[in-house]
Each structure stands twice: as structure tokens, then as C-alpha cells.
Amino acid sequence: MNTPLADRIRPQSLDDIVGQKHLLGANKPLRKIIESGEIPNLIFYGPSGVGKTTLATYIAKRTNRTLKKLNGTTASTSDIKEVVSELNTFSGMNGILLYLDEIQYFNKKQQQVLLEYIENGSITLIASTTENPYFYVYNAILSRSTVFEFKPVPPEEIERAVQRAAEIISEEQEVEVDFPASCRKKIAHGCGGDVRKAMNAVELAILVADEVDGVKKVSEESVAELVQKSAVRYDKEGDEHYDIISAYQKSMRGSDSNAALHYLARLLEAGDLPSACRRLMVCACEDVGLAYPQLIPIVKSCVDIAQAVGLPEARIPLADAVIMVCNAPKSNSAYMGINRAAQDLKAGNYGPVPRQLQNMHYDGEDNNNKGQFYNYPHDYPNHYVNQQYLPDIIRDRVYYEYGDNKNEQAYKNYWDKIKNR
Structure with missing residues (x-):
């Protein structure tokens, strides 16, 4: 046929x-x-x-x-x-x-x-x-x-189609087919929800089956070879790509090590090492951030090792880094701070750099108030002096707000004391 x-x-x-x-x-x-x-x-x-x-x-x-x-x-x-x-x-x-x-x-x-x-x-x-x-x-x-x-077809549904397919081939070829339940299950679970792929596997499994006493016996060994690589759905140009990397980062952000490892495995199974590394580094900076800033260079080191050794060994340092990110305390305070600053720029809320911060080398003759008036913080106790840094129109703007984690609260307590708040 x-x-x-x-x-x-x-x-x-x-x-x-x-x-x-x-x-x-x-x-x-x-x-x-x-x-x-x-x-x-x-x-x-x-x-x-x-x-x-x-x-x-x-x-x-x-x-x-x-x-x-x-x-x-x-x-x-x-x-x-x-x-x-x-x-x-x-x-x-x-x-x-x-x-x-x-x-x-x-x-x-x-x-x-x-x-x-x-x-x-x-x-x-x-x-x-x-x-x-x-x-x-x-x-x-x-x-x-x-x-x-439409959604991927569940294995139990595909198993029903596999059974029907085996029966049809048996009728067409006028030969009895012995298709064990274990083989049907393996095909159903190994086709990634793709019925067409399962049908191809059934046809090939019967094609290579040995015929004994007029019965074609499908073996688990042959089926295992036909579906040895699970059909993980992944298209680097399609929606599935963005769904998986989104789930990957959200699982790390949500501190779910099991889910994060699952999506990491799906990325690596598809050979997408760059996305696995990139999202991992983004997550370390965006979602762990200042709660445990020491983790950022650690993650970068794991990524460097992964890229140096390549797949399949790259999965090991990446798994280490993913689990560390999942279990680290979380803070997005820096991420939110830079977003607020960017929103101000897009809205046109910015002005000239304050005079004391400018790179001043010469005052024109028309300037009656000569001098830069910059206060060098290291000349003051605790290396701090109160002076204006933001432009006049946004001088009181607050972009960064301390996170409630131990690390940032320590920063806050230190500077509250120094700034006499």
C-alpha cells in the first residue's frame, strides 16, 4: 500500500x-x-x-x-x-x-x-x-x-489508535500480528502526542517483525529502536520554543526545581543549548538578583563550562546552576528599578545633568557663578555626602526599593544609619 x-x-x-x-x-x-x-x-x-x-x-x-x-x-x-x-x-x-x-x-x-x-x-x-x-x-x-x-493526544488515546492500526495491517496483509501491550504502550508514550508518528512506528514495527508459524511477532527490542528518541515537540522558530523557555524561566522564578529541570531537559534534548544558557543567566540576574548577587558569577561560570564541554555533558553544570537558582532567595528589585527608570525616559521625564555632576573643565565669561560645586564623597565620614544626583525635574524620583530579603535589608539598615534616616 x-x-x-x-x-x-x-x-x-x-x-x-x-x-x-x-x-x-x-x-x-x-x-x-x-x-x-x-x-x-x-x-x-x-x-x-x-x-x-x-x-x-x-x-x-x-x-x-x-x-x-x-x-x-x-x-x-x-x-x-x-x-x-x-x-x-x-x-x-x-x-x-x-x-x-x-x-x-x-x-x-x-x-x-x-x-x-x-x-x-x-x-x-x-x-x-x-x-x-x-x-x-x-x-x-x-x-x-x-x-x-488542538492539543497533543494523550498516550492512552494513542494506544487505542495503535491497536486499531495493527488490526488493519493484519487484515490487509492477511497475516496474524502479535503486537504485545508493552509494545503498544512504548509507541504511545514515545511519539510525543503525534498520532501520525505513532502510525509510522506501528507500520515499521510490523514490517521488521519476524514471522513465526504464520504469525508476525513484534518485539520490544525493535520497537525500542524505532522510538528510541522521544518525539519532544520543539521548533526553534515556532510557539513551542517560546512556551518552553517561558516555562523554564517561570519554573526557576517559582523555585520549582523539578519543573525547571524538566524544561531544561526539553531544551537540551532539542539541542537548544543557547536558549538554555541565556534564560538561565537572565533568571539569575532578574529573579535572584540582589537577594543573592554572589550567584550571578557562579551561574556564569556554569554556563561557560557548559559551552566549553558541549552536549551532552553540558547538562551537568546547567543542572547545578538551575537548582541553585531555584533554591536561592528571590528579589526583582533591581529589575523593577531599571524598568521604572526606562519608563521615565520613554515618557520624556529627564533633564540636564546637574551641574555638580557634569564633566566641567571651563566656565564661560558669561557665567557669574563659576565652579562645579561637586562634593567628593570620600572626603566625608563614611564616604557619603548628601547632594543632588538626579536632574531637577525628577530630583525626588525613587526607582529602586529595597527587597525584603536578608541581603537587601542589610544594605538598607547600613545606609539608613549613615544617611541619618
Whole structure:
């Protein structure tokens, strides 16, 4: 069979579709829409291999519409017009459902051409994308469509599809297939929620299985080789990249060592050492900060070691640093302080540098008050003297506020005493 197994086992009912119970379960909105037969323009958003194409195919079949498929990476505006041209033919008499895969690759002009036809009802559009549609899809199309998010399929659901796939191959090849539950479970857990990947693994596992007494016996060893590297979902150019690094830093900020190590492992499994190092250093400065400033050079040293040794050993110093960041006291006082200062600049709240701080070498003849009047702090007790440092218009502005951690409170007590507060 040249047709991929994933296509040969397309479900015949909504209940046959694995996963997406939040969309297709009883009384869920998308299920009700499909069962009504009145299909609006839809956008399916989610990772590959989770049923977007499968559901679009089912919808076309259930509503007796002609299904036309285009891919945003290769289709042109002429392809869209060719689809529309079939409306007045026999094949388009019940309406055309256009399934546009990877719509995010359509440029604005192409999406505007598409808009013309969905706006006048010539075609019903079901577009799919692995990227966030609110970033990549033209607003006018979004406003005329309903977005549904698809999620990775849980292993227990994939295991059901694996069993069905094995049965179909057995029927097609007219041979008994012995597919142990342990093998089904390993494939289901090793495909990263991607049903298509699981189907490919099933097909290959049966292909390489030894036939004994008319029975093809799938072995755990062969399955282990086929799924030896878990399909961690990660695309350095996509949403998943930003989701993982966001979860990575937020887990460190939240002092959850287990979660932080999990996301670190996902970054490193995908080979993204630069992101793992960069976010770790940012977190040390932004989230630990002045509560334990000694940690910043320690983290930098761990990052230097990781970059020197490379993967896979880089995981060791990075794990050390991640756990230290998680367990360190936290303060974002410096981060908030610089943000407040930057906001003042953006708002135009700044003025000339006070005279006593300027780099003064010469007073013009027109200046009747010659001199810089700078007080050198080291000439005074405790190396401190009260003088104005901020520009006049913001002379009383407070950007930095002491954190409530032991370290910053020690700073505060020291300077409160010296400044006679």
C-alpha cells in the first residue's frame, strides 16, 4: 500500500477520532457545530499529527461537500481561483470545503484573495496552522472564522489508535500480528502526542517483525529502536520554543526545581543549548538578583563550562546552576528599578545633568557663578555626602526599593544609619 497508514485508518465517526475530547466530546461546541451540518469558516490550531486534517476530511464527508486541499507552503493565488472555479461544476454542486494546511505561510496578499471568496460564501474554509493564528493570520480572516485549539493526544488515546492500526495491517496483509501491550504502550508514550508518528512506528514495527508459524511477532527490542528518541515537540522558530523557555524561566522564578529541570531537559534534548544558557543567566540576574548577587558569577561560570564541554555533558553544570537558582532567595528589585527608570525616559521625564555632576573643565565669561560645586564623597565620614544626583525635574524620583530579603535589608539598615534616616 502506497497510501500512508495514517490515511488508511481515517475514522468513520467522531467517536473514532482519538484525542481532542475537549473539542469533540459530548455536548462540546465543535461537535455540535459538526453535527448540525452548518459549518462556518474554521481555523484549527495545534501541533502536527493530532487530527486536524483527519477532522477536516471527516467534516467534508459528513456534510457531503467536495474537499479540496491546499498547502500554504506551495499554493498560490491561482490555486485558490482554480478551486473556486469548480463551484459551478458537478463536483462543486453541494459546496466546496477548502482545507488550507499551514495557512501561516500565506502572505497578506494571498490571504486577502482568500478572504474575497470566504466573505461571499463561495467556499467554506478550514485552515490549519501549527503557529498561533492571532500572530500569523490576517485579522479579516480571523474575524470571519472560529478558532479551535488542538492539543497533543494523550498516550492512552494513542494506544487505542495503535491497536486499531495493527488490526488493519493484519487484515490487509492477511497475516496474524502479535503486537504485545508493552509494545503498544512504548509507541504511545514515545511519539510525543503525534498520532501520525505513532502510525509510522506501528507500520515499521510490523514490517521488521519476524514471522513465526504464520504469525508476525513484534518485539520490544525493535520497537525500542524505532522510538528510541522521544518525539519532544520543539521548533526553534515556532510557539513551542517560546512556551518552553517561558516555562523554564517561570519554573526557576517559582523555585520549582523539578519543573525547571524538566524544561531544561526539553531544551537540551532539542539541542537548544543557547536558549538554555541565556534564560538561565537572565533568571539569575532578574529573579535572584540582589537577594543573592554572589550567584550571578557562579551561574556564569556554569554556563561557560557548559559551552566549553558541549552536549551532552553540558547538562551537568546547567543542572547545578538551575537548582541553585531555584533554591536561592528571590528579589526583582533591581529589575523593577531599571524598568521604572526606562519608563521615565520613554515618557520624556529627564533633564540636564546637574551641574555638580557634569564633566566641567571651563566656565564661560558669561557665567557669574563659576565652579562645579561637586562634593567628593570620600572626603566625608563614611564616604557619603548628601547632594543632588538626579536632574531637577525628577530630583525626588525613587526607582529602586529595597527587597525584603536578608541581603537587601542589610544594605538598607547600613545606609539608613549613615544617611541619618
